[in-house]
Amino acid sequence: MAFLAVVDSLALLAMSALLMQGSYVVLGVVLVVTVLVNIIYLRSDLLPAKYLTPGLIFLAIFQIFVVAYSGYIAFTNYGDGHNGSKEQAIGVIETSGRVRVADSPTYPVTILDRDGELAMLITGVDGTASVGTAQQPLQPVSEAIFEGGKAVGVEGARSLAFSDLLARQSELLNLEVPLTDDPGSGALRTPDGTSAYLYDSVMVYDEATDTFTDSRSDTVYFDSGDGAYESADGQRILPGWKINVGLDNFVKAATDTSIRGPLLSVTVWTFVFAFLSVATTFALGLALALLFNDERMRGRKVYRVLVILPYAFPGFLSGLVWMGMLNQDYGFVNQVIFGGAEIPWLTDPWIARFSVLFVNLWLGFPYMFLITTGALQAIPTDILEAGRVDGASPWQVFRRLKLPLLMVSVAPVLIAAFAFNFNNFNVIYMLTGGGPRDISAGVDAGATDLLITLVYKVAFGSGTGRDYGLASAFAIIIFVIVAVISALSFRRTKVLEEIH
Amino acid sequence: MKVQTSTKALATVAVLSLVTLAGCSSTDAEPSTSTAPTTDAAPQLSGSITVWVDADRAGVLADVASDFTENTGVTVELVEKEFGDIRDDFTTQVPTGQGPDIIVGAHDWLGKLVQNGVVAPIELGDRAGEFQEVAVNAMSYEGNTYGLPYSIENIAMLRNVDLAPEAPESFDDLLATGDALMASGDAEYAFLVGLDPNAADPYHLYPLQASFGSTVFELNEDGTYDPEKLAMGGDAGEAFATALAAWGSAGVLNTNISGDIALEEFRAGKSAFLLTGPWNVPAIKESGINYSIDAIPSAGGSPATPFVGVQGFYVSSQSENRLAANEFLVNYIGTEAVQTALYEVGGRAPALTAAFEAAQSNPDVAAFGAVGAAGVPMPNVPAMDMVWSDWGTAEVAIINGAGDPVELWRTMVASIENSISAG
Numbered sequence A: 001m002a003f004l005a006v007v008d009s010l011a012l013l014a015m016s017a018l019l020m021q022g023s024y025v026v027l028g029v030v031l032v033v034t035v036l037v038n039i040i041y042l043r044s045d046l047l048p049a050k051y052l053t054p055g056l057i058f059l060a061i062f063q064i065f066v067v068a069y070s071g072y073i074a075f076t077n078y079g080d081g082h083n084g085s086k087e088q089a090i091g092v093i094e095t096s097g098r099v100r101v102a103d104s105p106t107y108p109v110t111i112l113d114r115d116g117e118l119a120m121l122i123t124g125v126d127g128t129a130s131v132g133t134a135q136q137p138l139q140p141v142s143e144a145i146f147e148g149g150k151a152v153g154v155e156g157a158r159s160l161a162f163s164d165l166l167a168r169q170s171e172l173l174n175l176e177v178p179l180t181d182d183p184g185s186g187a188l189r190t191p192d193g194t195s196a197y198l199y200d201s202v203m204v205y206d207e208a209t210d211t212f213t214d215s216r217s218d219t220v221y222f223d224s225g226d227g228a229y230e231s232a233d234g235q236r237i238l239p240g241w242k243i244n245v246g247l248d249n250f251v252k253a254a255t256d257t258s259i260r261g262p263l264l265s266v267t268v269w270t271f272v273f274a275f276l277s278v279a280t281t282f283a284l285g286l287a288l289a290l291l292f293n294d295e296r297m298r299g300r301k302v303y304r305v306l307v308i309l310p311y312a313f314p315g316f317l318s319g320l321v322w323m324g325m326l327n328q329d330y331g332f333v334n335q336v337i338f339g340g341a342e343i344p345w346l347t348d349p350w351i352a353r354f355s356v357l358f359v360n361l362w363l364g365f366p367y368m369f370l371i372t373t374g375a376l377q378a379i380p381t382d383i384l385e386a387g388r389v390d391g392a393s394p395w396q397v398f399r400r401l402k403l404p405l406l407m408v409s410v411a412p413v414l415i416a417a418f419a420f421n422f423n424n425f426n427v428i429y430m431l432t433g434g435g436p437r438d439i440s441a442g443v444d445a446g447a448t449d450l451l452i453t454l455v456y457k458v459a460f461g462s463g464t465g466r467d468y469g470l471a472s473a474f475a476i477i478i479f480v481i482v483a484v485i486s487a488l489s490f491r492r493t494k495v496l497e498e499i500h
Numbered sequence B: 001m002k003v004q005t006s007t008k009a010l011a012t013v014a015v016l017s018l019v020t021l022a023g024c025s026s027t028d029a030e031p032s033t034s035t036a037p038t039t040d041a042a043p044q045l046s047g048s049i050t051v052w053v054d055a056d057r058a059g060v061l062a063d064v065a066s067d068f069t070e071n072t073g074v075t076v077e078l079v080e081k082e083f084g085d086i087r088d089d090f091t092t093q094v095p096t097g098q099g100p101d102i103i104v105g106a107h108d109w110l111g112k113l114v115q116n117g118v119v120a121p122i123e124l125g126d127r128a129g130e131f132q133e134v135a136v137n138a139m140s141y142e143g144n145t146y147g148l149p150y151s152i153e154n155i156a157m158l159r160n161v162d163l164a165p166e167a168p169e170s171f172d173d174l175l176a177t178g179d180a181l182m183a184s185g186d187a188e189y190a191f192l193v194g195l196d197p198n199a200a201d202p203y204h205l206y207p208l209q210a211s212f213g214s215t216v217f218e219l220n221e222d223g224t225y226d227p228e229k230l231a232m233g234g235d236a237g238e239a240f241a242t243a244l245a246a247w248g249s250a251g252v253l254n255t256n257i258s259g260d261i262a263l264e265e266f267r268a269g270k271s272a273f274l275l276t277g278p279w280n281v282p283a284i285k286e287s288g289i290n291y292s293i294d295a296i297p298s299a300g301g302s303p304a305t306p307f308v309g310v311q312g313f314y315v316s317s318q319s320e321n322r323l324a325a326n327e328f329l330v331n332y333i334g335t336e337a338v339q340t341a342l343y344e345v346g347g348r349a350p351a352l353t354a355a356f357e358a359a360q361s362n363p364d365v366a367a368f369g370a371v372g373a374a375g376v377p378m379p380n381v382p383a384m385d386m387v388w389s390d391w392g393t394a395e396v397a398i399i400n401g402a403g404d405p406v407e408l409w410r411t412m413v414a415s416i417e418n419s420i421s422a423g
Helices: A003-019 A024-042 A045-074 A087-094 A162-166 A169-175 A248-253 A257-293 A300-312 A315-325 A332-337 A349-377 A379-391 A396-423 A425-432 A451-459 A467-500 B004-036 B055-072 B082-094 B105-113 B125-130 B133-138 B169-184 B202-210 B234-251 B260-268 B278-287 B324-332 B337-344 B353-359 B362-373 B384-399 B404-423
Strands: A099-102 A109-114 A116-124 A131-132 A139-141 A144-147 A150-154 A187-189 A195-201 A204-207 A213-214 A219-223 A227-229 B048-053 B075-082 B102-106 B149-154 B156-160 B217-219 B223-229 B271-276 B292-293 B307-316
Touching: A003 A024, A024 A045, A045 A467, A087 A099, A087 A204, A109 A150, A131 A150, A144 A213, A144 A257, A162 A169, A162 B055, A162 B324, A169 B324, A195 B125, A195 B307, A248 A257, A248 A467, A257 A300, A257 A349, A257 A396, A257 A451, A300 A349, A315 A332, A315 A349, A315 A425, A349 A396, A349 A425, A379 A396, A396 A467, A425 A451, A451 A467, B048 B055, B048 B260, B048 B324, B055 B075, B055 B324, B055 B337, B082 B105, B102 B105, B102 B324, B105 B149, B105 B307, B105 B384, B133 B149, B133 B307, B149 B324, B149 B337, B149 B362, B156 B362, B202 B234, B202 B271, B202 B307, B202 B384, B223 B404, B234 B384, B234 B404, B260 B271, B260 B278, B271 B278, B278 B362, B292 B362, B324 B337, B337 B353, B337 B404, B353 B362, B384 B404
Parallel strands: B048 B075, B048 B102
Antiparallel strands: A099 A195, A109 A116, A109 A195, A116 A131, A131 A139, A144 A150, A187 A195, A204 A213, A213 A219, A219 A227, B102 B307, B149 B307, B156 B271, B156 B292, B217 B223
C-alpha cells in the first residue's frame, strides 16, 4: 500500500513536469493509467488484474507503443534528407541561401534601440557613420559618438550591450538593413552584434506560391509533393522534410528489383538460420540433459557448471571474441587448433554461414540444456518404468515416452527460441557484420545477413543514407512474419496438450 | 472497522508522500523559470547554451566555458557523449527543438548535416584568414562555412629507423627495402597498414591511389569538391586497381591484418614501415621503437597526398541562442589559447595558423603537418557514405584477387555513379 503511495507521488511529479512542458497527450495518458492503477489496487476484488497490471504496463510501453510507432514511421519518408518539418526546411534553405557579397568589407556595427525598433549604426570603410533599419536603408549621420574609430552611439537612441542583445536575439539575427534603395545591392546582417556583413539573398521564398527562386539562375523550385523543393528539370534543394507517403515504402520493398532480390535470399537464410539454430541447440542441450540425468554419471555438478558458462557471457562479447578467434591469419582456431591452416571462416559465404551457426550453437545450448533438464525431471518415472517393463529399448523409451511428454512443456520454448533467433542481431552483426558482401547487389546485403541486420543497415545507412521509413516498413514485415508463425505454432501445440 | 483503518493509514501515507515529492519538485523548478525572459510559448533558457563534446575535450571546454560565463553571463552546459554517436543523435534531436546548440564533429559529417538541415552557417568574418585554408575549406559546403575548425590530422609513413635507416624515394623502393629485410630475417612484413576484411580501408590507401593521379571527386575552382563528378574512373583509377591486385597477391596488403594487429606488429619491430596517423604515435613511443615520420612515397609517379581530416564545432540550425553560440565559437574557441589547449589534449595539429606555428616545435606534429600540407580534405558531400561503402568493398575484392581488377574497379565506379545520380 505504501508502494501505491510512492507510485502515486511519482505520477503526480511526472504530471506536473509534463504540464510545464506542455505535453498534454502524454499527460492525459499518465493520468488515465494512474487512475486505473489506483482503482485496481484499492478495490478488494479484481484479483487477476492485480497480478497482470505491471506486466501489461510494461508490455504497452515496450512492445505495443514501439510497434505502433514503427508502423507510423513506415508510412512516412523519415530519413536522410527528410529530417524535420517543412517550416524548418524553409528556414534553413533561406539561411543558407544567403551569400556574402564577394569582396565586401566587414563593417563594425553597434546595435541601437530607436523607440523599440532595432537599428544598425555602421562605421563605414572611410570612417563615417550611417544608420539604417529594416525599413530604411543606410543614411549617413553627422553627430555620432566615436570610440577608437568605431561609432558607438547616436543622440536619441540607446546603444544595446551584449546582454540586451541576448534578450532580443531572434529579432537581431533576422534584422536586415538594405544598403541602398536598390534591393539588388544587398542587405546588411550581423551574426554577433559587433560586425556586419553584406549579403545577397540567393534563395528567395515566395509564400504566396510556396516556391523558392534562385536569383542567380532564375530557376524556380516547387514543392514536389515528395518532401522536397524541386525544379522543373529535377534539381532538388537540400534539406527536405518529412511527409506521409502512405504505402510507398511497402511497395518499394516488394517491387524495387535491387531490394527484392537480396530481400528474398536474406529471408530464406533467416528462416534456415532460425530453424537450424533451434534444432542444433535443442539436440545438443537435450543430449547433454539426458546424459547428465543418468545417476551413474560422476562429477555431474562440475560438468553442469561448465556447461552453463557460455550462457553466462553476454552474447555480443562472445561474438567479438569468436570473431577474433576465427580470423583467417591470426585467429586462435586457425593457428592452434588447425595448426596454421588458413580456413576463411568468416570470409567465404558458406563457411561463414557454418561459423555463424556454430557460434550460435555454442551460445545457445546451455539454455536448452537447462530447460530440458527441468522438463525431463518432471516426467513421472512410473511411466518410464512401465515402458521398460513392457520391453521397450532405450531408444523406444526415448522416442515414444520421453520425447512426446517433453515436447508438451518444451514446445512453447522452442517457438520462442525460433522467434528469438529469427531476430538474432547480436551474433550475426558482431561475428561477420552481415557476412561476405555480395558486390553485385544494390543493397548492402551479405551472405549471413538476417532480415534484422538488413533493416539495421538500411536504417542507419551504411551505404545509402539513413532511411527510417523503409527500415520501419521492413520491421513491420518481419513482425507480421514472426507473429503469424508464432500464432500458427501455438495452435499446433494445443494438439500436444491433448496427449498429456 | 479493519478496512476503514487500513484505508485511513493508506490515505495518510499517500498524502505525506505526495506533499514531500511535490515539495522536492517545486524547488527544482524555480531556478529554471527565473532566468527565462518572457518570449514565446514554452519557457526556453535563453540564458544558456548546450554543448555536446566527447570525453577528451570536455576538460578544456570546461575552462573556456567558465570564462565565457564570467564575461557574458550566459551559462554553458557541457554534455559528454561518445564521438561516434554525436552525428546521428544530433540529426535526430534537432528537429524536435530539444537538441544542443553546439556540437563537436568531424568535417566529413558536414554533407549529411546539411542534407538534413540541422546546422546553420557561421560567419568567421575577417578571422577566416587566421585559420589554415584547408581547415576552412573542409568546414565549408556550397559556399557557406558551417563549422569552426580546431584541429587538422592526416596520416604519414612511419619508419623504424633501426631497420630502415633511409627514407625510400618511391613505393617500389620501400617494398624493395622491406623484401630485403624479410630475406635477411630482420622483419616479417615488408609493409604494414591496417585493413578490414569487409571494407579494406580506402582512407589509408588513398595516398597510394592519389599517387596514380586518381582522386575522388573533381575539384571546383574554389577548391571544393564537385559532388556530381566522380573522378575515380579512367586510366588513373584502373592503374591503381591493377597495382592493388599485384600488392594483394604479393602479400604486401592483407585484409586480415586489422589496425590493431598492424600496430602491434610494428611495435614488436616486425616491420620497417607502418602507414598510420598521429593517434598511434603515443603507443609507438611507448614501445621504444626508434621511429621517423616521413612523407608517403609515391607508387604511381604523382605525389601521394593523404586525406586531411578536420575537426571542429558546429551550430544547430534550431538553436534558440544562436547569438551566444556564435560568440562562444568565434571569439572564445577560435582564440589561440583555446586552440593550443585543445591541441595539447588531443595531439592533433591546431587549425588556427598562429597556434599551428607554435605547435611546430613538437617534431612529430611538424612532421605530420609537413606531410599534410599538400593534402586534400576528405570530401564532405552527402553522398560520401555510399562512396566509402562501395569503394571499400571493391578494394577488398581486388586485394583478395576475386576478379579482374580493372573490371571490378569499373563496376564500382558505375555503381557509385548510379547511386549519386539516383540519390
